[in-house]
Amino acid sequence: MTLIVTRALCGNFFDICGIAEQAADIEGKARYIENGMMLLNGGTIVWLGNREEGERILADNDCTIPLDDYSEKLIIPGFIDTHIHYPQTEMIAAFGEQLLEWLDNYTFPTEAQYHDIEYAQKMSQFFIQQLLTNGTTTALVFGTVHPQSVDALFTVAAALNMRLIAGKVMMDKHAPAALLETPEQSDRDTRALIARWHNHQRLSYALTPRFVPTSSPELLEKVRLIKQDYPDIYLQTHLSENREEISWVKSLYPQHERYLDVYHHHELTGSRCVFAHCLHLEQEEWDCLSDTDSSIAFCPTSNLFLGSGLFDLKAAWQKKIRLGMGTDVGAGTTFNMLQTLAEAYKVGQLQHYRLSAFEAFYHATLGGARALHLDDKIGNFDAGKEADLVVLDPGATALQQLRAANSKTLAEKLFVLMTLGDDRNIYRTLVDGNVVYQRDN
Numbered sequence: 001m002t003l004i005v006t007r008a009l010c011g012n013f014f015d016i017c018g019i020a021e022q023a024a025d026i027e028g029k030a031r032y033i034e035n036g037m038m039l040l041n042g043g044t045i046v047w048l049g050n051r052e053e054g055e056r057i058l059a060d061n062d063c064t065i066p067l068d069d070y071s072e073k074l075i076i077p078g079f080i081d082t083h084i085h086y087p088q089t090e091m092i093a094a095f096g097e098q099l100l101e102w103l104d105n106y107t108f109p110t111e112a113q114y115h116d117i118e119y120a121q122k123m124s125q126f127f128i129q130q131l132l133t134n135g136t137t138t139a140l141v142f143g144t145v146h147p148q149s150v151d152a153l154f155t156v157a158a159a160l161n162m163r164l165i166a167g168k169v170m171m172d173k174h175a176p177a178a179l180l181e182t183p184e185q186s187d188r189d190t191r192a193l194i195a196r197w198h199n200h201q202r203l204s205y206a207l208t209p210r211f212v213p214t215s216s217p218e219l220l221e222k223v224r225l226i227k228q229d230y231p232d233i234y235l236q237t238h239l240s241e242n243r244e245e246i247s248w249v250k251s252l253y254p255q256h257e258r259y260l261d262v263y264h265h266h267e268l269t270g271s272r273c274v275f276a277h278c279l280h281l282e283q284e285e286w287d288c289l290s291d292t293d294s295s296i297a298f299c300p301t302s303n304l305f306l307g308s309g310l311f312d313l314k315a316a317w318q319k320k321i322r323l324g325m326g327t328d329v330g331a332g333t334t335f336n337m338l339q340t341l342a343e344a345y346k347v348g349q350l351q352h353y354r355l356s357a358f359e360a361f362y363h364a365t366l367g368g369a370r371a372l373h374l375d376d377k378i379g380n381f382d383a384g385k386e387a388d389l390v391v392l393d394p395g396a397t398a399l400q401q402l403r404a405a406n407s408k409t410l411a412e413k414l415f416v417l418m419t420l421g422d423d424r425n426i427y428r429t430l431v432d433g434n435v436v437y438q439r440d441n
Contacts, residue, residue: 003047005063007040007433010051011070011391014414015077015380016362019370023317026358031381032410038075040387043161043432048381068435070391073427074417076361077380078137078388079337080368083236083276083297083326085142086127086153086166087111092330098306099242102331111169112178114144120152128156132437134335135390135426138369138378140236140274140297140326141166142208145179147189154197161432163378163388165234167206168193170223171214183218190226198233202386202432206234206274211241212249212262220266227268234272234372237263240285241277242308260285269294272373276326277302279309286319295322295371298363300343302328310347313355324368337364338421345419357414391428392417393439400425 013036018029037054039047047057058065087110094106114120131139143149143166150168157164170186171179181189190207198205207223209215215223227233240246240259249259256262260281263269269292276297278289289296298311316323326332327340334340341360348355369379378386394417395401403420407413417425429437 001047001057001060003039003057003061004041005039005046005058005061005065006042007065008054008058008067009038009040009070009075010036010067011073011075012036013038013048013075013381014361014410016358016366017380017382019366019375020362021320023356023359026362027356027411030358030410035071038381040433043387043434045381045385045387046383048383070427072393074392074394076390076392077365077378078390078429078431079135079364080324080372080379081131081136081139081327081337082274082295082324082368082371083299084139084329084332086124087114087142087144087149088330089123089127089130090330093333094330099245099308099331100248102306107330108176108179111144112176114146114149115178117148117152120146120149121155124152124156127153128160128162129437130335132429132431133426134337134423135392135429136335136337137388137390137429137431138163138372138374139165140206140234140372142210142236143168145169145171145181147193150193150197154200154203158201158203160436161201163202163374163386165204165206165372167208167234167236170207170209170219172216172219174214183216183222186219187222187226194226194230194233198230204234205230206236208235209237209268211238211245212259213245213252217266220262220268223268224266232272234274235268236274237268237276239263239275239278240280241303242306243280246280258282258285260288264288264292274324274371276328277308277311279303279311286315286321289321290319293322295324297324297326297328297371298344299326299328299332300347301333301340302326302331304343304347305333306331310350312351313344313348314351314353322371323363324371325364334422336421336423338418338425340364341418342421357411357418360418361414387430387433389430390426391430392421392425393427394425396424
């Protein structure tokens with residue numbers, strides 16, 4: 001076997017090596033290689049297998065390359081966060097409100113600061129570092145209404161050649177005057193950002209109308225036209241997060257029977273359209289999301305923190321809807337995907353749904369990649385995929401070490417890791433084949 005290899009990693013590898021049509025399929029697609037080796041050519045995975053065979057390949061190709069030995073660690077694909085607000089980082093853990101009051105009292109005042117490019121640059125650096133510290137290598141991100149908020153974020157991500165999708169918030173009503181724009185201004189600013197950043201390196205742009213209550217029909221028509229002009233562009237927004245929000249939408253758009261009908265009327269459903277939350281959908285809305293091949297971001301910590309409701313994971317499977325995990329910082333309470341998966345398990349328990357560790361890690365890796373139509377590029381360790389990965393230390397705490405000693409199967413070990421895990425378990429994060437975060441000890 002002739003390969004060009006620039007780096008080798010050794011350790012225990014786990015991923016899900018195929019798309020699942022139902023939850024029961026996932027365990028059969030789980031791949032675990034103990035004492036394995038991965039070979040990289042720059043930022044691309046070229047081979048994965050057992051260590052002895054990898055060493056023979058290196059010898060046959062006369063390779064003298066860096067070898068990173070993580071023998072006691074677990075190496076998995078980098079986590080994929082399908083819904084997060086970077087300007088809300090500094091207001092995480094804001095007390096006492098549900099969605100609409102929370103926006104007025106905390107979110108909008110915080111986002112107003114991002115007209116200042118220097119401030120946006122500082123917070124972008126902090127935000128990206130938080131992602132990497134928690135093993136997240138790809139995210140779908142909300143900026144603010146200010147174009148400079150997105151310029152700052154993309155600049156930081158581009159310096160790492162990080163795969164990131166983001167967009168400026170678009171809104172022209174029901175928010176403070178400092179955060180409003182006209183539909184024409186939103187169109188101009190958005191198109192300029194797309195020209196500057198979309199498909200630049202590993203970056204993609206997402207049209208980002210915040211949600212229906214802050215969007216006039218004129219603004220949504222502008223979004224439709226931009227989406228029409230850029231067929232490969234993303235769209236991200238919120239849907240049916242809060243019952244009061246749903247009632248508000250019905251009062252604002254009485255001509256539409258359901259919340260999702262407003263988006264669908266403006267052709268804002270479909271491939272690469274990601275709807276966060278989706279907690280209180282009517283049957284027709286589930287069908288529309290499925291029929292249009294739209295995606296959902298499941299945000300358990302946010303849904304619980306704001307008292308919004310419980311996501312129906314079983315229904316998403318039944319309707320065959322693309323689904324990923326979202327931390328939804330700052331209503332969400334952690335950047336850490338392990339903690340997010342632990343809360344997702346509890347959400348399932350409250351609905352008599354048993355979320356297995358295999359399914360949970362699928363949603364946070366390959367399933368998330370599929371939700372973003374990136375499963376041909378990231379999400380598992382198939383040859384040719386991009387080398388974004390996280391090295392986990394399963395025994396980062398004394399409690400984890402004790403519990404691991406009593407864990408017999410891979411499924412149990414992964415479940416303990418996601419239930420007791422946090423940022424202390426992130427040992428290394430690699431983006432594009434390079435170490436971009438390492439734990440101090």
